[in-house]
Each structure stands twice: as C-alpha cells, then as structure tokens.
Amino acid sequence: MDLVDRPIGLFDSGVGGLTVLRTIKRVLPEENIIYFGDTARVPYGTKSKSTIKKFSLQNVRFLSQFNIKLLVVACNSSSAVALLDLKREFNISVLGVIEPAVRKAVQISEGKIGVIATSATIESGAYQRTIRKIAKEENKEIEILVKDCPLFVPLAEEGWLQNKISQQVAQRYLSFFKDKIDVLILGCTHYPLLKRIIRKATGAKTVLIDSAKETARLVKDVLEKQGLSAHKTKPFLSKKGRVKFYVSDSPRRFKKIGERFLGTGIGKVECIKLE
Numbered sequence: 001m002d003l004v005d006r007p008i009g010l011f012d013s014g015v016g017g018l019t020v021l022r023t024i025k026r027v028l029p030e031e032n033i034i035y036f037g038d039t040a041r042v043p044y045g046t047k048s049k050s051t052i053k054k055f056s057l058q059n060v061r062f063l064s065q066f067n068i069k070l071l072v073v074a075c076n077s078s079s080a081v082a083l084l085d086l087k088r089e090f091n092i093s094v095l096g097v098i099e100p101a102v103r104k105a106v107q108i109s110e111g112k113i114g115v116i117a118t119s120a121t122i123e124s125g126a127y128q129r130t131i132r133k134i135a136k137e138e139n140k141e142i143e144i145l146v147k148d149c150p151l152f153v154p155l156a157e158e159g160w161l162q163n164k165i166s167q168q169v170a171q172r173y174l175s176f177f178k179d180k181i182d183v184l185i186l187g188c189t190h191y192p193l194l195k196r197i198i199r200k201a202t203g204a205k206t207v208l209i210d211s212a213k214e215t216a217r218l219v220k221d222v223l224e225k226q227g228l229s230a231h232k233t234k235p236f237l238s239k240k241g242r243v244k245f246y247v248s249d250s251p252r253r254f255k256k257i258g259e260r261f262l263g264t265g266i267g268k269v270e271c272i273k274l275e
C-alpha cells in the first residue's frame, strides 16, 4: 500500500466524533479513514482522568493495527487529559481538537473567550492552559470564562436540538456568558448540533468556534507538510476515500444516532471487543 493511501485513524467516546469525521471528509474527501467509537464505555466526560487515559490508550492500540498515517483524537475529553500520553506511547503523529480551536479563538478574540465542554474537559484545565499559552505567544491579554454543560450530550443524542426543554437548558447554562465574552469555543463533539440554541442564549454577537472545523484544517496542513496527503500526491485520481466504522457496543444504535451526526448514511459498522 502506498504511504499516502494509509488511513487516518480517528476515535471518540461514541458518536460525537462523527461531527469531526464529517468535516474532515468535506475538506479531504480522498482520505481513507478508520473511525472507532467506544460506545460500550461512553460517556467519557463524566469520568476520571485515569479512566479516560486508560480507555484512550486502548482505543489507539486498536487503531494502530491499521498502519494509520495520522491519529485524530476527536473526543475533547480525551484530547484534554490523554493527548500527551498518546504522543508518548505511540510512534505516530497525533492531533487533538483543543489547540486548533484555541488558535482560532485567540486570533479573532478581542479579549474575552468562553469555553463550554464536558465536566472532565473543564476540570482538566486543558483549554484554560492552552488559551493562556497561545495568548502569550500572540501577545494578547485574554480573560477566560468556562462552564461545563453535561446535559447537552444526551440532548444532542436524543435529537432535541431546538425544543423548549433544550432552550431552557441552554439558557440555564449560558446566561452566565451573556454580554461577557466575544468568542465561545464549543469544546465538545456534540455541541455543534446545538449551535442554534447556544447562539440564542449567548447573544448573536458572540462568535462560536467549532473545533471540528479548525481540526479538519489542521489535518489537511499536517498531511500536506508531511507529504502524506492523498489528494496532493494523486490529484489526477481524485477518488473518494473509504471510511470504516468500528464500535465497542451496539452498532445498531451507533448507526441510528450517528447518521444524524454525520449528515449521511453509515454503511457497515463492526463491533469489536477491546482488551
């Protein structure tokens, strides 16, 4: 197999990472991708650091058997607590979703950035640290406000994207931000689905940053720089890449909910047991 035809490996705690997959497919349609959703152990966002690290390492051990050319940690909670361990443990390029989103946020912010995410992500302090680091590099003064929004995950999976209950939940979580921030990072795979109610609650002037979009751009840049981009190397072929789906439980539920997250049908989903 040509180096460029090797797949990108991507994992998430479940279906949420499909928002990242969807964006990567849009930007890089020629890439082969292996998606793993840890549906047996989702959610990660309510678990401890050590558990999320352990699960993330096992997920990547599974993905690494496919000779992947790049690993994308689509799950924010894993990116927040396990990224360094994954980089240390595996001899592959690893990208998380936090830094790309933060770069964009710091670049456009006039000084007040909000972050919403799972409890594990917020408690890890990873977004706060990354914002401070990049603001320093950019010589900018940034005030940071954070809020965990755990109920957004089940609401998005239930498909309650705009109803009254979801709007009330969004108001309850986000009224705290109203007129206090100019940029809000959606620091969880599920939140892009709830953009409408989030924007309503924070006010139309707040710019929402979708980490999936920023990560897809970075994946493209990194592959091009490393000479591993399927498109750049074989533009004359421009064939569509293949996506293979693996989960650790309930392929049927993954397909049903996942199709909403991905925006298209999901073909075969294989269920595997992780050791």
Ligand code: DGL
Binding pocket: 012, 013, 014, 016, 017, 042, 043, 044, 045, 046, 074, 075, 076, 077, 078, 118, 121, 153, 187, 188, 189, 190
């Ligand atoms: N994928 C997770 C994240 O982005 C959200 C779902 C979960 O808690 O596992 O943090």
